[in-house]
Amino acid sequence: MSEALINKYFRPGRLPHIWCPGCGNGIITGAIVKAIDKQGLAKDDVAIISGIGCSSRASGYLDFNTANTLHGRALPIASGLKMGNPKLHVIVVTGDGDASAIGGNHLIHAARRNIDLTVVMYNNSIYGMTGGQYSPMTPHGAKATTAPYGNVERAFDIPELVKASGATFVGRGTTFHTLQLIDLIAQGIAHKGFSFIEVVSACPISFGRQNKMGGPAKMLEWQRDHGVMKAAWDKMTAEQRAGKFPIGVLYEDNNTQEYTEAYDELIKRAQGGK
Ligand code: SF4
Numbered sequence: 001m002s003e004a005l006i007n008k009y010f011r012p013g014r015l016p017h018i019w020c021p022g023c024g025n026g027i028i029t030g031a032i033v034k035a036i037d038k039q040g041l042a043k044d045d046v047a048i049i050s051g052i053g054c055s056s057r058a059s060g061y062l063d064f065n066t067a068n069t070l071h072g073r074a075l076p077i078a079s080g081l082k083m084g085n086p087k088l089h090v091i092v093v094t095g096d097g098d099a100s101a102i103g104g105n106h107l108i109h110a111a112r113r114n115i116d117l118t119v120v121m122y123n124n125s126i127y128g129m130t131g132g133q134y135s136p137m138t139p140h141g142a143k144a145t146t147a148p149y150g151n152v153e154r155a156f157d158i159p160e161l162v163k164a165s166g167a168t169f170v171g172r173g174t175t176f177h178t179l180q181l182i183d184l185i186a187q188g189i190a191h192k193g194f195s196f197i198e199v200v201s202a203c204p205i206s207f208g209r210q211n212k213m214g215g216p217a218k219m220l221e222w223q224r225d226h227g228v229m230k231a232a233w234d235k236m237t238a239e240q241r242a243g244k245f246p247i248g249v250l251y252e253d254n255n256t257q258e259y260t261e262a263y264d265e266l267i268k269r270a271q272g273g274k
Pocket of ligand 1: 020023
């Protein structure tokens, strides 16, 4: 990232960050900043709300309206903020454990409401900060400190979960496909409604070590070799898809009313006595 972007969007007093060498969190946070810059948004018009976990530290490093909140509770706080000031662009920074485990109920209901938030879920496939326990996004069979013989649970297909819950923009990117990731986040911010972007990331220190992934560069190569552009994915057979995942815009619906707009109409109706 250029020095100009760092000086403009990061809080100098909070750097250097605490993320491990080779972690994907910096790539995703950089992509969020570049997407905001690409959209030409004023810093005062953006809020970054996070929960708890490695990725949620990002809100402290970024120089916008920010709040590092409670574990799994970024979405209700972000929803309240958006209701109070619908003009704000509210971006939620969350990890896979934060969003899909303790915050899972908030996730499905925020999606159901189609409230205009942009959720960027850093998916490192594990609870990194708290000691490498498996999360609802840890792949079946993968190792974690709480699954030393392999995870017997199946991971969520999180894009399908949020789509079924009512999200109107769903995308998936990786920390290898960085230009596409910037574009995806920018599209999510521009979309009027609940946007969810899963980012397949690398946690070389916890998930990578326990699963012998071979270090940060090898983990990026894994993303390159397993992420398939949506257009190509749509033409693949079930055998060709095995073990891989689609990336890009997975779902978009521009015809469903956004929540704060619907609520505003309700207020006007109530004030008019109807
Ligand atoms: Fe990144 Fe994993 Fe280290 Fe957390 S534990 S900062 S996710 S490498």
